[in-house]
Amino acid sequence: MTKAVRVQVKADFVKEFKAGYPLINKDAIKNSDVLKIEGTIIDLYDENNRFLAKGYYGKQNKGRGWVLTRNQQEVIDQAFFEAKIKKALDNRKSLFEDAETTAFRVFNGEGDGIGGLTIDYYDGYFVMSWYSEGIYQFKEHVIQSLTNLIDVKGLYEKKRFDAKGTYIEDDDFVAGERANFPLIVKENGIHFAIYLNDGAMVGVFLDQRDVRKTIRDKYAAGKHVLNTFSYTGAFSVAAALGGAAKTTSVDLANRSKSKTIEQFSVNGLDYESQDIIVEDVFNYFKYAVRKKLVFDMVILDPPSFARSKKHTFSAGKDYPDLLKQAITITKENGIIVASSNCSTFGMNKFKGFIEKAFQSTGDKYKLLEEFSLPQDFKTIKEFKEGDYLKVVFIKKLT
Incomplete structure (x- = not known):
């Protein structure tokens, strides 16, 4: 990505960023005119020019992006995404090993370190959900990370953003092989019929x-x-x-x-x-x-x-x-x-x-x-x- 854009945080919001709050609220930004292209990396500073955090610009409801790191020197690149996704996959090891459950979440946005992105698993198939145009700019990093780390039978996506904040209808298939629908998954031994290509909701x-x-x-x-x-x-x-x-x-x-x-x-x-x-x-x-x-x-x-x-x-x-x-x-x-x-x-x-x-x-x-x-x-x-x-x-x- 290009050089990070410098963003000044209003005094009233500095404390919450220092406390670890990850969402960049639109009201927190003093110089919002510098934010032009979603997906731009931004460095947040307080009014005394002290570095607070690094994140990306992306419109999501009242948010204008998410904090990705509090390390000023960290580079937001392929390796960054792969490290986050690897940690998330490792944390779900017990679920991957559970023969009675073949559908679960493998990446949960800010909880796993990257706000605006979720990834769900359905018996070998993965569904990426993008909640802003900003995070969508990192799509290739996410795909590369997944395919480097785990066997991906097929990959689907949900674009849950547009001008009105609603789901964008599209062919949701991305890569790999297409699933045959209904795809039957298990959850604690209960079977569910899933449709990964049928709008924002998949069936459960x-x-x-x-x-x-x-x-x-x-x-x-x-x-x-x-x-x-x-x-x-x-x-x-x-x-x-x-x-x-x-x-x-x-x-x-x-x-x-x-x-x-x-x-x-x-x-x-x-x-x-x-x-x-x-x-x-x-x-x-x-x-x-x-x-x-x-x-x-x-x-x-x-x-x-x-x-x-x-x-x-x-x-x-x-x-x-x-x-x-x-x-x-x-x-x-x-x-x-x-x-x-x-x-x-x-x-x-x-x-x-x-x-x-x-x-x-x-x-x-x-x-x-x-x-x-x-x-x-x-x-x-x-x-x-x-x-x-x-x-x-x-x-x-x-």
């Missing part, structure tokens, strides 16, 4: 691996389970494999039905004995109340933000009301699995939402166990937003 959210295993192994047996915002029904499949009496999967997306049927089928489960419903979850709650339906377990894993014809949902504002509706249709001594991937609040505030919802209904509850991101979704304590997942198993008491 890898960050919920520990939660699915817990549902299957500890809570599902004999239960009637409602899975809301069910996507491809992964939680429902886990529950069914754990001996659930019946699962009900509800999602607004039309394709969720065929995708859920497929996930049941690749696990040898009779999808016709399950309920798979295409409906607005909020409407389904009203229907359930009207029909006096109650469930032994209700799984709530909404997107951070969702909009339907009649409803708009924002996790930071509306989660307590959503949970309140779930409490209403949960049996006494039943379980609610409350989950959120919203990065704007942490576990303590999430537990406050739970308290608020139960106060509103007048029911008592007990927190049974909680989960955050699994080990392969590596995070750093200096960037709390990166540890976004919050899942709590709640028992509704009599």
Whole structure:
């Protein structure tokens, strides 16, 4: 790359960079006019011309890049990327050796030292996700690093950036051999049908691996389970494999039905004995109340933000009301699995939402166990937003 561009950090932001904060916020930069080409290496200095950190320029939401090193002499080149990726691969050694799990994250952005990039593994195939035009400029370094370090059957990519910050539709295949779809992967022995060439989502959210295993192994047996915002029904499949009496999967997306049927089928489960419903979850709650339906377990894993014809949902504002509706249709001594991937609040505030919802209904509850991101979704304590997942198993008491 060309010579680094010198960027001055405003006094109010110097302390956080010194403390190890990795995201370069657009409000932190005093001379933003020097930032012209995404992918440019930038050196951050305080107002007294003291070096703070070295990173790259790339627009990602309110960010304008990520810190890569605090060593002024370190060169951001092929060797830099290869060292980071090698360390990340070494940290996932136990997962690579686990015959029952063939899908997991091998590189998790700033948690592994390079913000704006994630790499996922699907039974020999790798998927690189790029979150800015800036990090995308280092694509060849990343590909070279991967192919130098590990056997890559095939390589795919997701460009999760454009002017509106959304996914860029493209042929996602990059190199190697193309996979045959569906690609069947395993997670703790559960099978999932994966499509690496079908838009931003591939068929399962890898960050919920520990939660699915817990549902299957500890809570599902004999239960009637409602899975809301069910996507491809992964939680429902886990529950069914754990001996659930019946699962009900509800999602607004039309394709969720065929995708859920497929996930049941690749696990040898009779999808016709399950309920798979295409409906607005909020409407389904009203229907359930009207029909006096109650469930032994209700799984709530909404997107951070969702909009339907009649409803708009924002996790930071509306989660307590959503949970309140779930409490209403949960049996006494039943379980609610409350989950959120919203990065704007942490576990303590999430537990406050739970308290608020139960106060509103007048029911008592007990927190049974909680989960955050699994080990392969590596995070750093200096960037709390990166540890976004919050899942709590709640028992509704009599």
